[in-house]
Amino acid sequence: MTPTATKSTIQKMPRILRRVFAALATVLAGGFLCALLIRLAPGYGFDEREMDQRMRAESIRAIRAERTETGFAALYWQNLRAAIGGDLGKSRALNRPIAELFAERLPVTARSMAIGLALAWVFALGLAAAMAVTRSQALNAFAAALSGATLALPSAVIALLFLLAGWPPGLAVAVVIFPRIFRYLDSLTRGILDQPHVLFAEAKGVSRARILAYHVLPVAAEEIAALAGISVSLAFGALIPIEVVCGSPGFGLLAWQAAQARDLPLLVDMTVIVTLFTIAANSIPDFFERAERAA
Amino acid sequence: MIRRLFLLATILAAAVALPARYAFAQTSNNELRFALRADPKTFNPLLMADEPSETVSYLTHGVLIRINRATQQLQPELATSWKVTEGGRKITFTLRQGVTFSDGTPFTSADVVYTFTSMMDPKLHSPIADTFQVDGGPTTAHANGKYEVTIAFPAPVAGLERLFDQAPILSASASGKEASPGLGPFMLAEYKAGNYVLLHRNSHYWKHDAQGKQLPYLDAVRLEIVPNRDLEMLRFAQGELHLINNLDADSFERMAAQNGGASNSARDLGPSLEGEQMWFNQVAASPLPDYKKAWFRSTNFRRAISGAINRHDLTRVVYQNHASPGVGPFSSANKFWFNANLKAHPYDPADALRRLQLDGFHKSGPDLVDASGHVVEFSVITNAGNQSRERVAAMIQQDLKQIGVHLNIVTLDFPSIITRITQSFDYEACLLGLVNVDLDPSAQMNVWMSSGENHQWNPAQKTPATAWEAELDQLMKKQATELDPAKRKAAFDRVQEIVSEQVPFLYLVNKNALTAVSPALGNTQPSVLRPQVYWNAETLTLAAPAAGSKQLAMK
Numbered sequence: 139m140t141p142t143a144t145k146s147t148i149q150k151m152p153r154i155l156r157r158v159f160a161a162l163a164t165v166l167a168g169g170f171l172c173a174l175l176i177r178l179a180p181g182y183g184f185d186e187r188e189m190d191q192r193m194r195a196e197s198i199r200a201i202r203a204e205r206t207e208t209g210f211a212a213l214y215w216q217n218l219r220a221a222i223g224g225d226l227g228k229s230r231a232l233n234r235p236i237a238e239l240f241a242e243r244l245p246v247t248a249r250s251m252a253i254g255l256a257l258a259w260v261f262a263l264g265l266a267a268a269m270a271v272t273r274s275q276a277l278n279a280f281a282a283a284l285s286g287a288t289l290a291l292p293s294a295v296i297a298l299l300f301l302l303a304g305w306p307p308g309l310a311v312a313v314v315i316f317p318r319i320f321r322y323l324d325s326l327t328r329g330i331l332d333q334p335h336v337l338f339a340e341a342k343g344v345s346r347a348r349i350l351a352y353h354v355l356p357v358a359a360e361e362i363a364a365l366a367g368i369s370v371s372l373a374f375g376a377l378i379p380i381e382v383v384c385g386s387p388g389f390g391l392l393a394w395q396a397a398q399a400r401d402l403p404l405l406v407d408m409t410v411i412v413t414l415f416t417i418a419a420n421s422i423p424d425f426f427e428r429a430e431r432a433a
Numbered sequence: 434m435i436r437r438l439f440l441l442a443t444i445l446a447a448a449v450a451l452p453a454r455y456a457f458a459q460t461s462n463n464e465l466r467f468a469l470r471a472d473p474k475t476f477n478p479l480l481m482a483d484e485p486s487e488t489v490s491y492l493t494h495g496v497l498i499r500i501n502r503a504t505q506q507l508q509p510e511l512a513t514s515w516k517v518t519e520g521g522r523k524i525t526f527t528l529r530q531g532v533t534f535s536d537g538t539p540f541t542s543a544d545v546v547y548t549f550t551s552m553m554d555p556k557l558h559s560p561i562a563d564t565f566q567v568d569g570g571p572t573t574a575h576a577n578g579k580y581e582v583t584i585a586f587p588a589p590v591a592g593l594e595r596l597f598d599q600a601p602i603l604s605a606s607a608s609g610k611e612a613s614p615g616l617g618p619f620m621l622a623e624y625k626a627g628n629y630v631l632l633h634r635n636s637h638y639w640k641h642d643a644q645g646k647q648l649p650y651l652d653a654v655r656l657e658i659v660p661n662r663d664l665e666m667l668r669f670a671q672g673e674l675h676l677i678n679n680l681d682a683d684s685f686e687r688m689a690a691q692n693g694g695a696s697n698s699a700r701d702l703g704p705s706l707e708g709e710q711m712w713f714n715q716v717a718a719s720p721l722p723d724y725k726k727a728w729f730r731s732t733n734f735r736r737a738i739s740g741a742i743n744r745h746d747l748t749r750v751v752y753q754n755h756a757s758p759g760v761g762p763f764s765s766a767n768k769f770w771f772n773a774n775l776k777a778h779p780y781d782p783a784d785a786l787r788r789l790q791l792d793g794f795h796k797s798g799p800d801l802v803d804a805s806g807h808v809v810e811f812s813v814i815t816n817a818g819n820q821s822r823e824r825v826a827a828m829i830q831q832d833l834k835q836i837g838v839h840l841n842i843v844t845l846d847f848p849s850i851i852t853r854i855t856q857s858f859d860y861e862a863c864l865l866g867l868v869n870v871d872l873d874p875s876a877q878m879n880v881w882m883s884s885g886e887n888h889q890w891n892p893a894q895k896t897p898a899t900a901w902e903a904e905l906d907q908l909m910k911k912q913a914t915e916l917d918p919a920k921r922k923a924a925f926d927r928v929q930e931i932v933s934e935q936v937p938f939l940y941l942v943n944k945n946a947l948t949a950v951s952p953a954l955g956n957t958q959p960s961v962l963r964p965q966v967y968w969n970a971e972t973l974t975l976a977a978p979a980a981g982s983k984q985l986a987m988k
Binding site: 184193198232234238242243301302304383384385387392398399 | 626627845877
């Protein structure tokens with residue numbers, strides 16, 4: 139490593155550290171708030187065995203005593219320490235190690251998200267590009283109607299339609315996030331197409347495809363990268379009702395089951411994972427922005 | 434460009450859709466498939482408290498004595514005979530010889546002793562163990578040889594034999610394992626969380642048919658985990674599932690209408706053991722105003738509210754005639770214990786007002802007010818998401834309006850309701866459905882004893898709050914220790930009479946057992962008792978479906 143490179147790395151260090159510390163603080167605060175909310179939620183500590191008519195009063199009292207033995211702060215601290223040591227704990231509701239549950243559920247969700255995001259981006263970018271190139275009124279009207287209709291439908295209704303059609307949840311994710319991506323892209327390209335230098339290029343006879351490739355996309359790249367980060371979070375949010383309705387055994391369905399059962403260890407771990415994921419997704423545009431500035 | 438993008442999108446969608454769509458096509462032809470609403474919480478049969486775990490246990494484990502779901506009579510299983518001695522304090526089993534567990538190890542008395550010793554461990558909190566607990570000392574198991582076992586109780590236990598229907602026998606050689614080898618017709622082969630539990634045929638299963646062919650006939654059972662009821666219906670309609678054990682009335686009607694009576698997919702088996710009931714909070718320490726506590730403790734008030742509810746309308750409108758008015762803790766489905774002399778409280782608003790007047794209630798304009806001038810208004814909590822129950826609550830609201838009572842409906846999620854009715858007691862009335870899994874009233878000791886935690890209207894009393902609850906305590910103790918079935922029946926008949934007179938629970942409806950069975954499934958004998966359709970899983974058969982056939986045309 140040259141002295142210049144070392145100096146550059148040192149200069150960058152505090153910023154990276156700052157980002158890491160901010161991310162850690164966010165994760166810890168998110169986990170704590172989640173735990174606090176669940177602890178205070180009505181129904182926390184419920185054990186369905188209490189409603190089992192076969193159980194004797196002594197057994198029910200013993201079950202209740204077990205769960206009141208550990209205080210909230212102690213419980214959170216125990217879980218945090220275990221998580222740092224690599225043990226995510228055990229789900230109370232599903233009676234299984236949380237690491238195992240994540241290993242089974244995350245790939246299902248990742249697959250649905252990957253399909254949904256890929257399709258939504260391909261379709262939204264394609265449609266926005268086609269509109270920029272053709273300036274067709276008919277295409278404009280079609281795009282407005284399509285995005286308006288899909289935007290108006292709640293995620294659960296879209297999921298129900300896909301369930302009846304027998305299509306996978308990933309396609310439903312694409313339908314949910316497509317209008318959000320498309321409308322932003324459309325607005326972005328329209329704004330850039332109205333810029334004086336673009337109008338001048340068009341007046342000089344530069345083709346629309348060339349204008350799109352050399353004058354619109356480079357200008358919009360930074361905002362598209364930011365939108366990409368946000369779309370990941372959007373897709374994740376959309377997946378919860380979709381997986382619940384479609385019965386897809388992913389992270390969204392797990393979150394729903396955990397919330398219904400007031401499963402504190404599982405919900406806290408899920409919150410931490412989702413927070414990390416969101417931070418990572420939203421750091422991508424920052425990374426691109428810095429890379430561009432450095433260049 | 435756009436064309437290429439569309440093409441790419443279509444290829445991607447098809448690549449994702451096709452494997453999911455045709456996943457079922459890869460399964461065995463002789464594989465029974467039906468749905469579980471959730472993942473099993475445990476594969477340890479001694480700890481099962483949820484229905485999915487019970488399903489797996491039922492199919493993979495054997496018991497000493499089985500209650501035949503069709504006849505409701507006891508039949509020998511792993512025990513060829515048994516004898517109750519010492520006035521109901523001991524039961525001695527002679528075990529079936531030549532039986533082996535699914536891993537090939539032989540079944541002996543050591544396995545029975547191991548099972549009962551493990552089950553009775555107080556640290557385990559086994560719901561099954563609690564049914565074997567009797568006051569006065571521990572329940573013990575002793576082997577009297579390789580094929581004879583005695584279970585001893587500290588006090589006489591009435592109806593002792595039927596308890597063993599719920600007690601799966603584990604292998605002593607698999608001590609400490611959660612998924613122990615079993616003596617049932619199937620064995621656990623694979624579990625994919627959130628997807629399915631796959632059971633394979635137990636090649637060591639001991640039962641044979643009349644022709645000497647080893648059972649079960651099926652090669653496998655795939656329990657698909659389908660939390661969504663609509664998705665379960667859809668998969669059944671598409672022929673991907675072979676049965677639905679428990680349908681709601683709306684789904685049943687939809688299926689029957691679309692079926693057009695052409696096939697026997699949807700079956701109404703008549704009254705089940707499941708019912709809907711409502712009760713008032715009578716807990717002295719509850720945070721309710723004193724005047725409301727006085728209403729809810731009044732027998733006249735409870736009886737009047739019960740009489741102001743039109744049960745026939747509930748069965749007709751909400752359950753589309755697939756239910757009957759609720760009479761008491763057991764429906765007529767429980768052939769022995771149901772008190773046939775009792776009738777559902779008739780709908781009679783005039784009689785309801787007359788009873789209320791006895792306690793000083795009177796009409797003031799359109800409202801009913803109590804002797805102190807308080808308008809009679811209360812809320813009922815019930816669980817959100819159960820459409821039938823929410824509609825029952827709405828109809829009760831309309832009925833009570835006729836006598837000037839204002840009812841507010843509050844829907845909460847299940848954990849919130851349970852917290853309110855078991856810990857904070859911050860509620861006025863509650864509407865829930867309770868399921869009887871056992872035919873014998875001894876399984877309801879925790880409900881009827883005033884000290885019971887499931888004595889919902891006023892749980893865990895140190896001494897009975899009322900004379901009739903004291904009488905209930907005596908009668909329940911009597912029926913639990915009396916060995917003469919006729920005397921037991923008389924005691925529990927009186928319990929049912931007291932409950933009908935004092936109305937701690939307002940029994941609203943008894944739902945019918947509604948099931949759906951694929952025409953491809955043979956040898957079925959659906960029963961109103963759980964597990965309704967697959968209780969005789971070892972003798973079920975599957976006919977190969979015609980290519981492309983559907984069980985019914987759902988739209």
